Amino acid sequence: MAIQNSDRPALLGGPAAVTLDQREANRWPLLTAEDEQAALAVMRDGNISTHPVIRELERDYAAFTGEPYALAHSNGTAALIAAFFALDLQPGEEVIVPSATFWASVLPMLWFGLVPVFCESEPERMGLDPQDIEQKITERTRAIVVVHLWGLPSKMTEILAIAHKHKLRIIEDASHAHGATWRGKPCGALGDIGVFSLQGDKLAPAGEGGVFLCHDYEYYERAILLGDITRILALETPARRFAATSFGIKTRMAPISAAIARSQLKQLPKRNRRRNENIVHLSQRLEALNFHTFLPPVHIERVYFEFIIRHEPEGIPLPMPVLIRALQAEGCLVAAPRYPLLHQQPFFTEGHVLQSLRLPPGLQPPAYQPDALPRTEAANGMLIRLPAFPNAEMSLLDEYAAAFEKVLKHAQEILASPQAAEAAEAGMTG
Numbered sequence: 026m027a028i029q030n031s032d033r034p035a036l037l038g039g040p041a042a043v044t045l046d047q048r049e050a051n052r053w054p055l056l057t058a059e060d061e062q063a064a065l066a067v068m069r070d071g072n073i074s075t076h077p078v079i080r081e082l083e084r085d086y087a088a089f090t091g092e093p094y095a096l097a098h099s100n101g102t103a104a105l106i107a108a109f110f111a112l113d114l115q116p117g118e119e120v121i122v123p124s125a126t127f128w129a130s131v132l133p134m135l136w137f138g139l140v141p142v143f144c145e146s147e148p149e150r151m152g153l154d155p156q157d158i159e160q161k162i163t164e165r166t167r168a169i170v171v172v173h174l175w176g177l178p179s180k181m182t183e184i185l186a187i188a189h190k191h192k193l194r195i196i197e198d199a200s201h202a203h204g205a206t207w208r209g210k211p212c213g214a215l216g217d218i219g220v221f222s223l224q225g226d227k228l229a230p231a232g233e234g235g236v237f238l239c240h241d242y243e244y245y246e247r248a249i250l251l252g253d254i255t256r257i258l259a260l261e262t263p264a265r266r267f268a269a270t271s272f273g274i275k276t277r278m279a280p281i282s283a284a285i286a287r288s289q290l291k292q293l294p295k296r297n298r299r300r301n302e303n304i305v306h307l308s309q310r311l312e313a314l315n316f317h318t319f320l321p322p323v324h325i326e327r328v329y330f331e332f333i334i335r336h337e338p339e340g341i342p343l344p345m346p347v348l349i350r351a352l353q354a355e356g357c358l359v360a361a362p363r364y365p366l367l368h369q370q371p372f373f374t375e376g377h378v379l380q381s382l383r384l385p386p387g388l389q390p391p392a393y394q395p396d397a398l399p400r401t402e403a404a405n406g407m408l409i410r411l412p413a414f415p416n417a418e419m420s421l422l423d424e425y426a427a428a429f430e431k432v433l434k435h436a437q438e439i440l441a442s443p444q445a446a447e448a449a450e451a452g453m454t455g
């Protein structure tokens with residue numbers, strides 16, 4: 026039977042299912058007159074380096090997470106450098122980390138001679154796999170880096186239990202998870218040290234910025250010593266003796282960024298709600314088509330730094346490159362997620378990491394093998410990134426759902442087409 030024209034997949038010459046404008050729907054960050062006023066107030070004040078707005082931002086983050094100590098940083102990477110420094114570990118000690126994350130969750134530890142040990146991610150929430158954490162623990166393991174990938178809290182019940190059992194510290198990289206909660210507790214306050222990036226794409230952006238959070242004063246003081254000379258001067262402990270040097274870097278945040286960050290944090294709940302309403306609506310329709318959309322279990326409130334879904338090969342009769350090409354033809358802004366797995370990157374596989382690590386004599390450097398995490402690799406290869414729809418109307422979400430429905434309804438016909446063969450050959454994932 027001939028397909029009705031409007032029902033014809035766009036890959037085969039039919040009309041695209043997505044017709045609405047997507048630029049405004051996906052515009053981010055959303056900067057308003059309020060942000061402008063906040064930045065302008067700092068400029069008019071003239072103190073564009075140490076303005077008290079930095080302290081005010083720290084108080085905001087302390088209140089937001091319930092952590093007593095917050096220290097603003099020039100970016101999330103700097104806050105992570107401070108986190109590894111704060112733990113005061115010995116060169117050669119090991120930290121268990123995910124491979125599926127941005128490099129800054131991992132590489133800063135090398136400055137302190139700490140050895141990253143990559144661990145599988147679990148498929149339900151894409152966070153560290155608790156079973157594999159146990160496998161990777163050695164007598165030199167001291168800490169775990171947890172990343173709530175794309176805004177979905179990791180399996181903290183199990184991870185906290187393992188950390189407690191083996192006396193491991195947890196650095197929680199909550200850079201994707203502003204506003205997410207686990208059992209009613211905010212992400213960023215679930216481990217020993219929490220870190221947020223406030224980079225421009227993030228859910229509460231500052232342009233550039235980062236926040237370090239903890240409840241242990243000693244970690245806070247070490248983070249101050251590393252790179253915040255203004256605060257070292259304000260210390261009333263013997264650590265103040267380092268006021269003339271710090272520990273060698275400078276991590277202070279720029280006040281104009283802090284002002285924007287405060288203004289953006291106020292908007293966070295409302296803006297998270299909008300993303301969630303939009304994405305949950307589309308997720309429910311995609312679940313009906315056998316996609317796994319990472320809707321959270323009841324004890325978790327997730328947020329959507331990005332909207333990632335998983336192609337479940339048993340239920341979906343199109344290979345990934347063909348599916349993505351067909352959806353793109355329908356006007357969907359879909360692609361493969363942007364983080365390549367860290368353990369497969371030349372920095373690790375070519376041994377550069379070993380040059381960075383000055384391991385004590387007698388310690389064997391780790392061998393980083395690209396095939397070391399087969400489950401993470403398999404799951405990562407089936408992910409599809411959609412827009413996060415921060416500013417979208419439901420009608421756009423309905424068009425996306427219609428595009429997916431159309432492509433799957435005509436999967437066999439698409440599969441038999443020369444366009445599919447071409448897409449499969451190119452291995453095109455966007």
Ligand SMILES: Cc1ncc(COP(=O)(O)O)c(C=O)c1O
Binds near residue numbers: 126127130201222
């Ligand atoms: C998970 C994660 N951690 C850390 C960072 C580093 O933050 P920044 O870019 O602010 O240095 C980022 C992102 O940019 C990130 O996505």
